Amino acid sequence: GNSVTQMEGPVTLSEEAFLTINCTYTATGYPSLFWYVQYPGEGLQLLLKATKADDKGSNKGFEATYRKETTSFHLEKGSVQVSDSAVYFCALQMDSSYKLIFGSGTRLLVRP
């Protein structure tokens, strides 16, 4: 079946460090791909998305590129801030079903 695998956390970085959170997917077909973020005490928010191969989603300094050949959608940011501390979820959506299929989440902790 369709699924998403994320790197396990927590990921602990110092402020201004480079961030990569790995996400790979398994899907029968060509899904849309998403990154959602959950800040402490808040609900899930869409961070960025990409709907087809080679698309790059970007928002708030975060980027992710839809790589069909490696079935990946890794999240990157050049310089993290303490305020980026949150749980990040990778998700896919097939055109045959509009539900989101999430990975298990990666907790990011950024230290000053």
Add this chain to the structure above:
Amino acid sequence: DTGVSQDPRHKITKRGQNVTFRCDPISEHNRLYWYRQTLGQGPEFLTYFQNEAQLEKSRLLSDRFSAERPKGSFSTLEIQRTEQGDSAMYLCASSLVDWGETQYFGPGTRLLVL
């Protein structure tokens, strides 16, 4: 636009009791989704509606779970004869029909079954 709202935010109940949660989507959104999230996991899909029609249900949704969206606006999720394993965060999301559509999530209802 006030976003997706859910009520109650927290619910504590005893095993065997029935509980009902409400979700109010963003006003012009015609799709509404329910998900369940347990500690340390990503949300898992339960069911979704397009307008008032329930179009898909997960195998996770046992016979004790029922969801409605009677007028295509708000939705309710009822759990009958709750079990301790039902303890989780129940999330609602809404969206407009669109390719690569964005689902907007509510704050969730945290259920604890004692």
